[in-house]
Amino acid sequence: MATVSWRSLDERVRIPSKWVTLIGEKWLTDTGETLEYWRVEKAxxxxxxxxxxxxxxxxxxxxxxxxxxxxxxxxxxxxxxxxxxxxxxxxx
Structure with missing residues (x-):
């Protein structure tokens, strides 16, 4: 199985609240493509x-x-x- 190695370039925004934190990031893929990635952290x-x-x-x-x-x-x-x-x- 091939290993995928993406690299985090930047955390664009972090919006915390009492219930959830929204995080927008910029990633560089193993093929050289730059992607925006959004995720949430929550309890x-x-x-x-x-x-x-x-x-x-x-x-x-x-x-x-x-x-x-x-x-x-x-x-x-x-x-x-x-x-x-x-x-x-x-x-x-």
């Missing part, structure tokens, strides 16, 4: 799937800007760093 998160017997409890679909259509939305949130799943998820 771990959890999606909650509410159950009643054998059924999921779902609210009616809501319009979601990111996907430009109505979609089912489940409750969720961030997970505290270094917290084992058993401490933030349990069955009642």
């Amino acid at each position: 771990d998160s959890v999606i909650v799937l509410p159950l009643q017997g054998d059924y999921f409890i779902c609210l009616p679909p809501t319009f979601r800007v990111g996907v430009q259509r109505a979609a089912v939305d489940f409750p969720g949130g961030q997970v505290l760093p270094n917290t084992p799943p058993g401490q933030w998820c349990r069955k009642f």
Whole structure:
């Protein structure tokens, strides 16, 4: 298997917020092409799937800007760093 060696040229922008950091970078590929690369860094998160017997409890679909259509939305949130799943998820 060939080794791909890309090289970071520059971090163009870093936009931090409480929930996510958006990072724009410039990379040089192994073929000499210069690319813009965007990535996010974020904390771990959890999606909650509410159950009643054998059924999921779902609210009616809501319009979601990111996907430009109505979609089912489940409750969720961030997970505290270094917290084992058993401490933030349990069955009642």
